Amino acid sequence: MKVSIGIDVGGTNIVGGVVGQSGEILHKIKRPTEANAGSAIVLDRIAGVVTDLQASIAEGSEVTAVGVGIPGLVDPEEGMSRFAGNLGWRNVPVVQELERRTGLPVVIDNDVKLYVYGEAVAGAGRDCRHVFGITIGTGIASALVSDGTIFHGFKSMAGEIGHVRMDGVEENCACGLYGCLETVASASGMVRQARKALLEGRESVLRNWYPGDENFDGLTAADLSKAMDEGDELATGIMTRAGVLNGRALAAAVMTISPEIIIVGGGGALAGDRLMGPLREQLNELLLPDFREGLKVVVADNNDEAGIIGSALYANKRISERSGR
Amino acid sequence: MKVSIGIDVGGTNIVGGVVGQSGEILHKIKRPTEANAGSAIVLDRIAGVVTDLQASIAEGSEVTAVGVGIPGLVDPEEGMSRFAGNLGWRNVPVVQELERRTGLPVVIDNDVKLYVYGEAVAGAGRDCRHVFGITIGTGIASALVSDGTIFHGFKSMAGEIGHVRMDGVEENCACGLYGCLETVASASGMVRQARKALLEGRESVLRNWYPGDENFDGLTAADLSKAMDEGDELATGIMTRAGVLNGRALAAAVMTISPEIIIVGGGGALAGDRLMGPLREQLNELLLPDFREGLKVVVADNNDEAGIIGSALYANKRISERSGR
Numbered sequence: 001m002k003v004s005i006g007i008d009v010g011g012t013n014i015v016g017g018v019v020g021q022s023g024e025i026l027h028k029i030k031r032p033t034e035a036n037a038g039s040a041i042v043l044d045r046i047a048g049v050v051t052d053l054q055a056s057i058a059e060g061s062e063v064t065a066v067g068v069g070i071p072g073l074v075d076p077e078e079g080m081s082r083f084a085g086n087l088g089w090r091n092v093p094v095v096q097e098l099e100r101r102t103g104l105p106v107v108i109d110n111d112v113k114l115y116v117y118g119e120a121v122a123g124a125g126r127d128c129r130h131v132f133g134i135t136i137g138t139g140i141a142s143a144l145v146s147d148g149t150i151f152h153g154f155k156s157m158a159g160e161i162g163h164v165r166m167d168g169v170e171e172n173c174a175c176g177l178y179g180c181l182e183t184v185a186s187a188s189g190m191v192r193q194a195r196k197a198l199l200e201g202r203e204s205v206l207r208n209w210y211p212g213d214e215n216f217d218g219l220t221a222a223d224l225s226k227a228m229d230e231g232d233e234l235a236t237g238i239m240t241r242a243g244v245l246n247g248r249a250l251a252a253a254v255m256t257i258s259p260e261i262i263i264v265g266g267g268g269a270l271a272g273d274r275l276m277g278p279l280r281e282q283l284n285e286l287l288l289p290d291f292r293e294g295l296k297v298v299v300a301d302n303n304d305e306a307g308i309i310g311s312a313l314y315a316n317k318r319i320s321e322r323s324g325r
Numbered sequence: 326m327k328v329s330i331g332i333d334v335g336g337t338n339i340v341g342g343v344v345g346q347s348g349e350i351l352h353k354i355k356r357p358t359e360a361n362a363g364s365a366i367v368l369d370r371i372a373g374v375v376t377d378l379q380a381s382i383a384e385g386s387e388v389t390a391v392g393v394g395i396p397g398l399v400d401p402e403e404g405m406s407r408f409a410g411n412l413g414w415r416n417v418p419v420v421q422e423l424e425r426r427t428g429l430p431v432v433i434d435n436d437v438k439l440y441v442y443g444e445a446v447a448g449a450g451r452d453c454r455h456v457f458g459i460t461i462g463t464g465i466a467s468a469l470v471s472d473g474t475i476f477h478g479f480k481s482m483a484g485e486i487g488h489v490r491m492d493g494v495e496e497n498c499a500c501g502l503y504g505c506l507e508t509v510a511s512a513s514g515m516v517r518q519a520r521k522a523l524l525e526g527r528e529s530v531l532r533n534w535y536p537g538d539e540n541f542d543g544l545t546a547a548d549l550s551k552a553m554d555e556g557d558e559l560a561t562g563i564m565t566r567a568g569v570l571n572g573r574a575l576a577a578a579v580m581t582i583s584p585e586i587i588i589v590g591g592g593g594a595l596a597g598d599r600l601m602g603p604l605r606e607q608l609n610e611l612l613l614p615d616f617r618e619g620l621k622v623v624v625a626d627n628n629d630e631a632g633i634i635g636s637a638l639y640a641n642k643r644i645s646e647r648s649g650r
Contacts, residue, residue, distance in 0.1 A: 073615065130479045142581060146476065153471075153583025154455045157615055160580040165573075165611050167492035175613055248490075252577050255485040256467060258478025286490050288500055290398065290482060 001061045005053050005104075006118075006312030007046055007068045008111060011035055011086030014042075016049040017305065018057055019312035023122025025305055027056040039092045047101035054104075066104045067315025068094060069111035069307050075156060076109045105322075107315035111307055112159055113150045115300075116143035118310025119263045123301035132259035133300075134161060136246065136268025136275070140182040144257060150314070162186065164249050181249050185242040187221040187267040193238050195219055204234040225271045242268070243275045247282025254283070254291055265300035272299065326386045330378050330429075331443075331637030332371055332393045333436060336360055336411030339367075341374040342630065343382055344637035348447025350630055352381040364417045372426035379429075391429045392640025393419065394436035394632050400481060401434045430647075432640035436632055437484055438475050440625075441468035443635025444588045448626035457584035458625075459486060461571065461593025461600070465507040469582060475639070487511065489574050506574050510567040512546040512592040518563050520544055529559040550596045567593070568600045572607025579608070579616055590625035597624065 003026065007016040010033060017028040029049050033042060050066055057063065072084035079095025081087075098106045116133030125131035131145045140162030144151040151158055162182035163175055171183035183189050195216045198207055205227050210216050227235035250262060262283075268275055280297050287295070300306055328351065332341040335358060342353040354374050358367060375391055382388065397409035404420025406412075423431045441458030450456035456470045465487030469476040476483055487507035488500055496508035508514050520541045523532055530552050535541050552560035575587060587608075593600055605622050612620070625631055 128479075144582075146478075151471065151476075151582070154453075154585035154619070155583065155615065157583040158581065159583075160613060160616070161577075163580055163613055164577045177611070177613065249577070252486075252489045252574070253581050255488055256483065256578050257469075257476070257582070258480065258482040258484075260479035286502070288485060288488055288502065290480065291485070294479070 001058070002064050002316075003057060003061055004064050004312040004316040005050055005066045006114075006308035006310065006315070007049060007066065008114075008307035008311060009033065009042070009046060009068060009070050009087070010111075011071070014046055014049055015308060016046075016053055017308040017312065018053050018063075019309055021313075021316070023118070023309045023313055025308060027053060028305075028308070029053055033087070035087045039087070039089050042087065043092075043094070043097045043101065047098060050098070050102045050104065063104055065312075065315035065319035066098065066102060066106045067114065067311030067313075068098065068106060068108045069114040069311045070094065070108055071111050073155075073157065074108055074110045076107070076152070079106070079108055081108070105315075105319045107318045109150065109311075109314065110143075110156065110159065112141040113143040113152070114310040114314055115265060115307040116263065116310070117145050117150055117314050118302065118306035118308070119265065119300050120145035120310075121148060121313055122309050123306055124263045124298050125261050128260040128296070130257070130259045131261050131263060132250075132253060132257060133263040133265060134246070134250065135266035136186055136242075136264060137266035138186060138188045140186045140246070142253070144259070148317075161249055161253060164252075166245050166248065169245070181245055185245040185249075190224055190238050190242050190268075191219050191221055194224060194234060197234055202234055205230055205232045206235065221267055222270065225274055228274050239271060239274050240278045243278030244282050246275070247279040248286065250279070251283055251286035254287060254295065258291065260294070261296040261298065263298055263300050265303050265306060269299040269303055326383070327389050327641075328382060328386055329389050329637040329641040330375055330391045331439075331633035331635065331640070332374060332391065333439075333632035333636060334358065334367070334371060334393060334395050334412070335436075336396070339371055339374055340633060341378055342633040342637065343378050343388075344634055346638075346641070348443070348634045348638055350633060352378060353630075353633070354378060358412070360412045364412070364414050367412065368417075368419070368422045368426065372423060375423070375427045375429065388429055390637075390640035390644035391423065391427060391431045392439065392636030392638070393423065393431060393433045394439040394636045395419065395433055396436050398480075398482065399433055399435045401432070401477070404431070404433055406433070430640075430644045432643045434475065434636075434639065435468075435481065435484065437466040438468040438477070439635040439639055440590060440632040441588065441635070442470050442475055442639050443627065443631035443633070444590065444625050445470035445635075446473060446638055447634050448631055449588045449623050450586050453585040453621070455582070455584045456586050456588060457575075457578060457582060458588040458590060459571070459575065460591035461511055461589060462591035463511060463513045465511045465571070467578070469584070473642075486574055486578060489577075491570050491573065494570070506570055510570040510574075515549055515563050515567050515593075516544050516546055519549060519559060522559055527559055530555055530557045531560065546592055547595065550599055553599050564596060564599050565603045568603030569607050571600070572604040573611065575604070576608050576611035579612060579620065583616065585619070586621040586623065588623055588625050590628050590631060594624040594628055
């Protein structure tokens with residue numbers, strides 16, 4: 001049996017899995033990234049995950065390839081991580097270093113591109129030719145997978161929908177611009193707004209949930225969902241606006257690209273219809289009828305594992321193509 | 326010598342040309358479309374243009390394919406014009422009808438996609454992998470050509486950037502929505518705004534240029550350029566706003582797709598820096614630095630003929646692929 005290994009390198013954890021050819025996860029490992037230790041140590045840790053996953057594989061099975069999803073700007077052709085803010089990486093030759101450590105063929109790409117690839121070929125988009133995915137988490141990013149091919153664009157930079165400036169949004173963004181979609185419509189952006197409102201004295205049930213926590217540091221996006229279910233105005237307003245803004249940004253992308261399906265993933269997708277409701281309404285309002293008809297707008301099938309699945313299957317595909325098999 | 330024929334079918338004229346393999350036009354014909362006569366007559370007229378172009382070809386030359394660009398919604402796989410408002414067409418089997426009339430292999434596609442293809446392979450984008458083109462004319466439409474492949478999307482609908490809703494725009498659009506980019510930022514949209522302002526009594530040099538024309542029916546986009554050069558406030562305001570709005574819509578597309586070059590074509594491109602100045606400024610303001618660096622923003626090389634060139638070269642490519650040559 002042929003399998004491949006998929007790794008998702010986050011700022012907090014490295015998660016990896018052995019993946020069968022239909023996208024089924026056969027074994028999974030999760031370990032802290034310890035990004036502060038520097039890239040050489042993190043690469044050692046990734047290689048360690050690969051080795052331990054290999055050890056779990058049934059006798060007679062063969063690992064065809066290792067795929068690694070890395071946040072930030074990735075040059076998949078050169079096998080380099082150009083810039084990954086939350087890892088502290090700049091121009092790290094990931095493919096070379098991991099191939100040397102593991103002896104296996106390694107493919108890298110941007111983590112969101114591989115996540116959406118996973119959903120496109122083995123998740124919610126498996127029956128669709130043109131898949132547009134958006135992850136709503138700490139930030140907001142997107143990817144386009146068309147006929148099984150990831151669209152990279154110039155300098156592999158496609159996918160920064162989170163930095164589209166939205167009218168009526170004035171917040172400064174960590175990127176240096178202001179008014180970026182992700183400042184208010186990402187999971188972190190929603191929490192940030194709620195904390196700010198609470199510190200300014202706004203009434204909300206959220207206030208009672210953190211009695212000893214004067215700065216509301218413990219507040220999460222899940223709290224906002226819970227408060228919204230209790231009819232809380234503050235939480236409802238923030239969540240609804242996030243859905244509306246995501247819908248508006250998506251509408252522009254849909255008219256320009258015409259995907260068959262929009263897949264929403266990341267922590268924000270856990271809010272379900274609380275977020276997806278206003279998002280879908282906005283699409284309905286803004287899209288030309290021909291675009292509305294037949295367009296699917298769904299949450300990811302494998303929100304937690306699409307990154308592993310996509311990394312593994314994409315690496316398998318790339319290595320197969322390269323060897324002409 | 327192998328040549329192909331490219332035809333651009335507009336609401337007013339059919340233009341066609343014999344095109345060499347590097348995109349050079351060897352012979353060109355222009356004839357009225359007479360769309361009111363119905364699709365059968367228009368198809369006869371297109372076939373007539375093809376036959377006459379064939380007659381112009383040097384002895385020993387071979388026509389490999391005929392490419393036809395049609396406005397509106399085109400299904401290139403089925404060879405059907407699904408809907409072309411300004412031709413009055415719905416579900417016209419163009420490929421079948423033209424192949425029967427001409428005996429040549431015919432390929433059809435949306436006119437803007439073929440125009441941008443022409444610029445991508447034999448115009449301003451010839452050295453770029455990821456080309457995003459926008460035509461600013463009666464309406465505004467776009468196309469993405471990546472590694473020499475036209476991106477079609479679901480139902481071949483990609484490219485309707487002209488119907489993205491822009492904040493601060495309230496005008497009703499012919500499409501049934503309101504606030505669409507093209508209502509104010511297309512060449513026609515600019516003229517419409519100028520006429521409206523003149524009819525409302527707004528001061529402008531434009532008023533003096535149409536002494537007998539109380540409704541300013543003769544007003545053109547070229548007049549706006551000329552008035553702007555004379556420092557006219559009305560014309561300058563309309564043109565600048567159109568540049569800004571096009572720039573804003575393009576910025577969102579650039580962050581999502583990451584093209585290497587933006588090519589601006591159509592009648593609006595004739596305004597040159599009057600329009601391109603504010604358009605570029607807006608991109609500079611809204612794009613992340615990595616997107617700004619290296620991005621080219623230019624007007625089309627062959628504004629009048631890119632449609633013919635693209636239709637011919639694309640048809641040649643598709644037919645070659647099909648026959649495995």
